[in-house]
Amino acid sequence: xxxxxxxxxxxxxxxxxxxxxxxxxxxxxxxxxxxxxxxxxxxxxxxxxxxxxxxxxxxxxxxxxxxxxxxxxxxxxxxxxxxxxxxxxxxxxxxxxxxxxxxxxxxxxxxxxxxxxxxxxxxxxxxxxxxxxxxxxxxxxxxxxxxxxxxxxxxxxxxxxxxxxxxxxxxxxxxxxxxxxxxxxxxxxxxxxxxxxxxxxxx
Numbered sequence: 588x589x590x591x592x593x594x595x596x597x598x599x600x601x602x603x604x605x606x607x608x609x610x611x612x613x614x615x616x617x618x619x620x621x622x623x624x625x626x627x628x629x630x631x632x633x634x635x636x637x638x639x640x641x642x643x644x645x646x647x648x649x650x651x652x653x654x655x656x657x658x659x660x661x662x663x664x665x666x667x668x669x670x671x672x673x674x675x676x677x678x679x680x681x682x683x684x685x686x687x688x689x690x691x692x693x694x695x696x697x698x699x700x701x702x703x704x705x706x707x708x709x710x711x712x713x714x715x716x717x718x719x720x721x722x723x724x725x726x727x728x729x730x731x732x733x734x735x736x737x738x739x740x741x742x743x744x745x746x747x748x749x750x751x752x753x754x755x756x757x758x759x760x761x762x763x764x765x766x767x768x769x770x771x772x773x774x775x776x777x778x779x780x781x782x783x784x785x786x787x788x789x790x
Contacts, residue, residue, distance in 0.1 A: 591747050592681040596754055597770060601711040601718065602762055606636035612776050619779070619786045623664035631657035631772045638765035640705045640724035647703065647726065648695075651765070655692035658772055675782045677775055683751045685778075686743075688771040694738050702729040708761055725763025731755055 608616075608629050616625045634654030638647045662676040677689040695701055703726045711718050728734065732752045740748065758767050 588744065589678070589686065589742050589747075590681060591683045591686065591743075591751075593683055593747075593750060593754075595682040595774075596684055597774065599758055599762055599767070599770060602766055603636065603769065607633040608773070608776070612773060612780075615780045616776060619783045621665065621668040621779070621783070621786075623667040624661060624779070627657050627661050627664045628772060628776055630654070631661075632769055635765050635769040635772065638726060640726050640763075644703070648701075651701070652692075652695045654765075654768070654772075655688065655695055658688055658775075659692035661775075675779060680775060680778055682771075682774055682778070683747065683754070684767070684771040685775045687751060687755065688768050688775075690735065690738060690740070691768070694734050701734050703727060703764070704729050706760060706763075708763070725759075726765060727759050728755075728764040 613625070613629065616628065631654045634650045634657060637650040638654070642650075658677070662674060665674045665676070677685050680686065691701070705724050706727050707722060707724050709720055709722050711720050732748070735748060735752070755764075755767060
């Protein structure tokens, strides 16, 4: 049974302005000398950030599958970078959002397409050192709980899944599902930087 720590869920306050992995996180990951892993994580961030209410539905589904697939392959990339040793796979995290991003990949690849819908919201983003507000259309994952129930999740407590779905629903209404999922990838990046921080000395 996975022991999730809901205190690790972020308090999202503003939308990402630029697509892809932030330069400071990329710099920290590069210092760990994990090139295959970095490629996968950069791909996951970029593909998820490409999902937009302004794009055609088929293209959004393709970007979503691509982003989640890149994230799911992080374990294999870590094996290439570090060899067969104790590896920090996404499921070793206690952060519920990281688990959600990891589990959604199997659903999007092996099950029917996840249903999405458009939603209009007001977001805050930072630009040139100042906060700005804008009304935008975002994409929501429709009925996330139903999608998760199509996957074998017997290692998760029912109350944890309910709590996670409720948290995700609240945040995707404000920032859109792709943005929230992308933040999950970035949180995993930060955990990798902490777990493998001693590797910086060998680079």
